[in-house]
Amino acid sequence: MMPNKNSIVLLALSVFALLNLQAQNNTVWPENTSQTKPWARWWWMGSAVDSANLRSSLIDFQKAGLGGVEITPIYGVKGQEANFIDFLSPKYLEMLDYTIKIADNLNMQVDMVLGTGWPYGGPQVTGPYAATKLVIETFGVKKNEQISKTITVDATKEKMPAELLHVLAYGKNGTFIDLTNQLNGKQLNWKAKKTDYTVYAVFAGKTGQQVKRAAPGGKGYTLDHYSTEALNAYVQPFNKAFQTIENQPRAIFNDSYEVYGTDFTPQFFQEFEERRGYDLKKYMPQLLNKEDGPISNRIKSDYRETISDLLLNKFDMPWTAWAHSKNLKTKLQAHGSPGNLLDLYASADIPECETFGSMPYDIPGFRRDAEDIREGDADPVMLKFSSSAAHISGKQLTSSETFTWLRDHFKTALSQCKPEVEDLLLNGINHVFLHGSTYSPKEAVWPGWKFYASVNFNATNTIWEDASALFSYIANCQSMLQTGKPDNETLLYWPIYDTWGKNLGGNLFFQFKIHSLDEWLHNTPFYSTTKKLMENGYGVDFISDKFIAQATARNGRIVLPGGTYKSLVIPPCEKMPLKTLEKLIALKKEGANIIFGGLPQTIPGFHDYEAQTSKMLAAISNNQDLVNPTSNLFQDLEIAHVYPETLVKTGLKFIRRDVDGEKIYYLVNHTSKVIDDFIPLAIANKEVLILNPLTKAYGNATVKKTDKNTLVKLRLEPGQSFLLKTENTKSQQDWKYYEAANKPIPLEGEWTLVFEKGGPELPPSAKMDTLKSWTNLSDKAEAFSGTATYTLQFDAPNMEADNWHLNLGDVRESAKVWLNGNDIGTVWSVPFSIHLGPLKKGKNELKIQVTNLPANRIRAKEMRGEAWKIFYEINMVNKDYETFDATKWRPMPSGLLGPISITPLKQIK
Numbered sequence: 001m002m003p004n005k006n007s008i009v010l011l012a013l014s015v016f017a018l019l020n021l022q023a024q025n026n027t028v029w030p031e032n033t034s035q036t037k038p039w040a041r042w043w044w045m046g047s048a049v050d051s052a053n054l055r056s057s058l059i060d061f062q063k064a065g066l067g068g069v070e071i072t073p074i075y076g077v078k079g080q081e082a083n084f085i086d087f088l089s090p091k092y093l094e095m096l097d098y099t100i101k102i103a104d105n106l107n108m109q110v111d112m113v114l115g116t117g118w119p120y121g122g123p124q125v126t127g128p129y130a131a132t133k134l135v136i137e138t139f140g141v142k143k144n145e146q147i148s149k150t151i152t153v154d155a156t157k158e159k160m161p162a163e164l165l166h167v168l169a170y171g172k173n174g175t176f177i178d179l180t181n182q183l184n185g186k187q188l189n190w191k192a193k194k195t196d197y198t199v200y201a202v203f204a205g206k207t208g209q210q211v212k213r214a215a216p217g218g219k220g221y222t223l224d225h226y227s228t229e230a231l232n233a234y235v236q237p238f239n240k241a242f243q244t245i246e247n248q249p250r251a252i253f254n255d256s257y258e259v260y261g262t263d264f265t266p267q268f269f270q271e272f273e274e275r276r277g278y279d280l281k282k283y284m285p286q287l288l289n290k291e292d293g294p295i296s297n298r299i300k301s302d303y304r305e306t307i308s309d310l311l312l313n314k315f316d317m318p319w320t321a322w323a324h325s326k327n328l329k330t331k332l333q334a335h336g337s338p339g340n341l342l343d344l345y346a347s348a349d350i351p352e353c354e355t356f357g358s359m360p361y362d363i364p365g366f367r368r369d370a371e372d373i374r375e376g377d378a379d380p381v382m383l384k385f386s387s388s389a390a391h392i393s394g395k396q397l398t399s400s401e402t403f404t405w406l407r408d409h410f411k412t413a414l415s416q417c418k419p420e421v422e423d424l425l426l427n428g429i430n431h432v433f434l435h436g437s438t439y440s441p442k443e444a445v446w447p448g449w450k451f452y453a454s455v456n457f458n459a460t461n462t463i464w465e466d467a468s469a470l471f472s473y474i475a476n477c478q479s480m481l482q483t484g485k486p487d488n489e490t491l492l493y494w495p496i497y498d499t500w501g502k503n504l505g506g507n508l509f510f511q512f513k514i515h516s517l518d519e520w521l522h523n524t525p526f527y528s529t530t531k532k533l534m535e536n537g538y539g540v541d542f543i544s545d546k547f548i549a550q551a552t553a554r555n556g557r558i559v560l561p562g563g564t565y566k567s568l569v570i571p572p573c574e575k576m577p578l579k580t581l582e583k584l585i586a587l588k589k590e591g592a593n594i595i596f597g598g599l600p601q602t603i604p605g606f607h608d609y610e611a612q613t614s615k616m617l618a619a620i621s622n623n624q625d626l627v628n629p630t631s632n633l634f635q636d637l638e639i640a641h642v643y644p645e646t647l648v649k650t651g652l653k654f655i656r657r658d659v660d661g662e663k664i665y666y667l668v669n670h671t672s673k674v675i676d677d678f679i680p681l682a683i684a685n686k687e688v689l690i691l692n693p694l695t696k697a698y699g700n701a702t703v704k705k706t707d708k709n710t711l712v713k714l715r716l717e718p719g720q721s722f723l724l725k726t727e728n729t730k731s732q733q734d735w736k737y738y739e740a741a742n743k744p745i746p747l748e749g750e751w752t753l754v755f756e757k758g759g760p761e762l763p764p765s766a767k768m769d770t771l772k773s774w775t776n777l778s779d780k781a782e783a784f785s786g787t788a789t790y791t792l793q794f795d796a797p798n799m800e801a802d803n804w805h806l807n808l809g810d811v812r813e814s815a816k817v818w819l820n821g822n823d824i825g826t827v828w829s830v831p832f833s834i835h836l837g838p839l840k841k842g843k844n845e846l847k848i849q850v851t852n853l854p855a856n857r858i859r860a861k862e863m864r865g866e867a868w869k870i871f872y873e874i875n876m877v878n879k880d881y882e883t884f885d886a887t888k889w890r891p892m893p894s895g896l897l898g899p900i901s902i903t904p905l906k907q908i909k
Helices: 005-028 051-064 090-105 228-234 236-244 268-276 280-287 294-325 341-346 380-393 414-426 467-481 525-535 545-550 578-589 609-622 633-639 646-650 779-783 855-863
Strands: 039-045 068-074 109-113 132-141 146-150 163-171 176-178 187-191 197-206 251-254 329-332 350-356 399-404 431-438 490-493 540-543 552-554 557-560 563-565 567-570 594-596 653-659 662-668 675-681 687-691 698-700 703-705 710-716 721-727 737-740 751-759 766-768 785-795 803-807 810-812 814-819 822-827 833-837 843-851 895-898 901-908
Touching (some): 051 090, 051 467, 068 431, 090 236, 163 280, 197 280, 228 236, 228 294, 251 294, 294 329, 294 341, 341 380, 341 545, 350 380, 350 414, 380 414, 380 525, 380 540, 399 414, 414 467, 414 662, 431 467, 467 653, 467 662, 490 525, 545 578, 567 578, 567 633, 578 594, 578 609, 594 633, 646 675, 687 710, 737 803, 779 855, 785 855, 814 833, 843 895
Parallel strands (some): 039 068, 039 431, 109 251, 329 350, 399 431, 490 540, 567 594
Antiparallel strands (some): 552 557, 557 563, 653 662, 662 721, 675 710, 687 721, 737 901, 751 785, 785 843, 803 833, 803 901
């Protein structure tokens, strides 16, 4: 029978509707690519890798949901010496090439460190290009005294040769004589006249610092980071290497600036005079004065700024240019450096921050036991230096070294990772690197090869069983947070000269470290202003003098390489370059919204500072109407049409992005309370799509629209997060809202527990009426780390419900859930709960597969006296860098601790 015309039309329309619905669904979540997925730093111990294990490891990574790896070769494993591969040797390049090829086949990518361990250095670094320090020898010469002296360095203080650069004499009457041209080799013959003198012999010494955690073939001196000549010499082996391999990595990485005591470079005096406008040699006594003084502090500021200039212009920028010549990207950790962090981060294609240690959260059920953690450094203000640099310079990605020392070894749960990574995402990081995974061949005895500071995300760690759920969550968040562009509307000036202009204990070399924020960040007006803005719901990016110089004004907006901003706030500061103040005044005259929280009192530095300060004060006086300090910062921001996200009053944290005028919000509840209300968004008259990055559920929200904002109905339990996307019209299914239809119902009965995989051996199965840690069942169970399955038969309660919610209570540490043979999902984070869907009448079967931490197994292994710490150099330490000793641990509770309940839910509008 032939179909009639109407039925054909209806069929066509049905097919079109189905295809359209599929297209809509496909556009809800961006596709997870290698770039949106998390990556891992991959430690190659001794570079003792082989093709079979490289391939199997990469397949493990890909199946678990990693998008790429960053290779860092380090020291090796004892007993594997015959398998060590020298860095950049033909065999090493063969393994690198193979790794990139296999990764590409798996739709993954590879980054690499330009060296081994850290910081940059190695056997190609010869004495002239090694990290340099300023060495001074002084001696006195009395009036009319004739000296004949060989100028050398005190051999008891300096272990490496130091190059004599200058001999300088400073008279008691204020005279200065450069005696360098009077040297005969190292011999000085000179008579002091008219006054007593102190003679300074200035040397370019060497720090002697070696590469930390170097791999075979990678040992050597740390590189001079203030010299393009040193950099060019350093990359010569890599020029040859990249000509040898067929497959190129995506990017090269430069770790945090752990280059210590290097406050000089042989060309420093020439560079200083060109950049600062005066001869530093005339002022060495003031420079080296340990006392706090107005002139000496100004000269120290100039010295520190010159170090910053050299690091940026002589190393980091040429490093990125070299990488681009090889079609490579650069990834840089600028923190710890002595330079302007914003400019240094921005010099790379991908700025990278890091977190170290464990942070506190108010989330009920979130475990942070004092004996397992070291206090963390993840201050949101510090994190924003890297993302701000990316935003103002127009870089798409900001990465992070994530979970370093999150807990002691073998004690990090997936649930403890979630809020830590959320704080990174909330502060602009959108390209997470796990710290990390250690290459470990399949034949290695458990626990395999380990790096001393990492969580070790690989198949030797029991958390790998459910790690894909964490990786999926990160990828889902990053897929949205890499779209569009940042949507912070306010810039905040970082007055670095207020730090450089301090005595700082008389030290010339000052590093902006994440571990010493009290020295340079906390207790500053910049910090308090940032916190004030963020806590009141304003999106903020930081800006440096260098980027203010690049700014233009257009239609009342401040235009930077990375985008436009509605306002620029100047926090109270003492020092500011005259050029910066003049540029701010010019921008304001052109219509930009510049809000002064205070006015500078002087310029930084020494050269012509009195005249320059007079010009500054005159500029302020002549433009009082433009630079008058604000009496109400928030009122001035409103005048600039910058409106806060008042949702922060609920306790929610947020970050916002812009996609062609629509907004993406990432909201996280790190409070101790349920947030169940209409949440205001600072964008008017919008429909809103709710997306759950944990489950990928989505739907149109119930909203209330006004001319000023849009109110979105949300319910977030402590520990939960949502993504919101604004839209002009509804284009998807509605979000399903539920409320409890009755009180939680305890699940009671006889549980069957079967141990399925893990070690050191499988304990016998057990039955229990009351849930408890499986470590209480037997000695074998106490020592066991791995996966076990709990099964319970229960009767469906006699009540109506649109859905049932399962609460697992205390889970140690993650669980997969099945109901009546149907896969419900993985429960791995606080709150340990999940929607089950409908129950069937009568008997139902709940199966829960639980995986614990590897801590109990390593404890038992050490109590049996079995050796496993077989690594060269730093052969395993605990979180406090003391000898690792798991025999001191108590057994960690494992399995389902409960109480477990189900709650009937009623769907509401």
